[in-house]
Amino acid sequence: MKKISDFRLYLVTDQGLSLGRPLERVVGAAVRGGVTAVQLREKSCPFEEYVDIARRVQKVLEPSGVPLIINDRADVALTAGAAGVHLGQGDMPPAEARKLLGPDAVIGLSVETPEQAAAADHLDVDYLGISPIFPTPTKTDLVTAWGLQGLRLVRARSRHRLIAIGGINSSNAAEVMEAGADGVAVVSSICSAPDPEAAARELRAIVDRRRRRT
Numbered sequence: 001m002k003k004i005s006d007f008r009l010y011l012v013t014d015q016g017l018s019l020g021r022p023l024e025r026v027v028g029a030a031v032r033g034g035v036t037a038v039q040l041r042e043k044s045c046p047f048e049e050y051v052d053i054a055r056r057v058q059k060v061l062e063p064s065g066v067p068l069i070i071n072d073r074a075d076v077a078l079t080a081g082a083a084g085v086h087l088g089q090g091d092m093p094p095a096e097a098r099k100l101l102g103p104d105a106v107i108g109l110s111v112e113t114p115e116q117a118a119a120a121d122h123l124d125v126d127y128l129g130i131s132p133i134f135p136t137p138t139k140t141d142l143v144t145a146w147g148l149q150g151l152r153l154v155r156a157r158s159r160h161r162l163i164a165i166g167g168i169n170s171s172n173a174a175e176v177m178e179a180g181a182d183g184v185a186v187v188s189s190i191c192s193a194p195d196p197e198a199a200a201r202e203l204r205a206i207v208d209r210r211r212r213r214t
Helices: 023-033 047-061 074-080 094-101 114-122 147-157 173-178 196-213
Strands: 009-012 037-040 068-071 084-087 106-111 127-130 162-165 183-186
Touching: 009 162, 009 196, 023 037, 023 047, 023 196, 037 047, 047 068, 047 074, 068 074, 074 084, 074 094, 084 094, 094 106, 106 114, 114 127, 114 147, 127 147, 147 162, 147 173, 173 183, 173 196, 183 196
Parallel strands: 009 037, 009 183, 037 068, 068 084, 084 106, 106 127, 127 162, 162 183
Antiparallel strands: none
């Protein structure tokens, strides 16, 4: 049986938003604060550099058991020994990623429209990334934000775990969970925080309180 990973607080990395701090330092602090999964997102890295960064982050994560997910690149995930891959609509199809990475790999898929969410219902993925919930400067190539009502509609129709991302922070994470998310993914709320560990701890507490009431 496939091991179920914990995606309740999901960090998506962005070196450009990390205030000049080493990526490993930000990731380590976030994990100490309660992050349960980390997605390494390096949009413009050559293959070898991407693999090298992934392996360095893996070393930070290994003592905690927090899984490393690679954005877009199943080949990087396979070479670096990451837990899995997060795919966009224009990336490798999930079925091909599953064939490459195996039955125990974590495979996530971004969905940006109700039609994409519906089409994903039959796919062998571990979660859907509902993107973006709110407008966000880290994703400027999307048509429109889902909003809380859009998230509720997907929750009512989808069999998959739903990870909400886009403009989520400590002021709105509770209502995102209440709208049906199984977890929240954040970028700047942790990467750009003066104290990433404290920021992660605050978000984790919000998510955990909501989960206990569900």
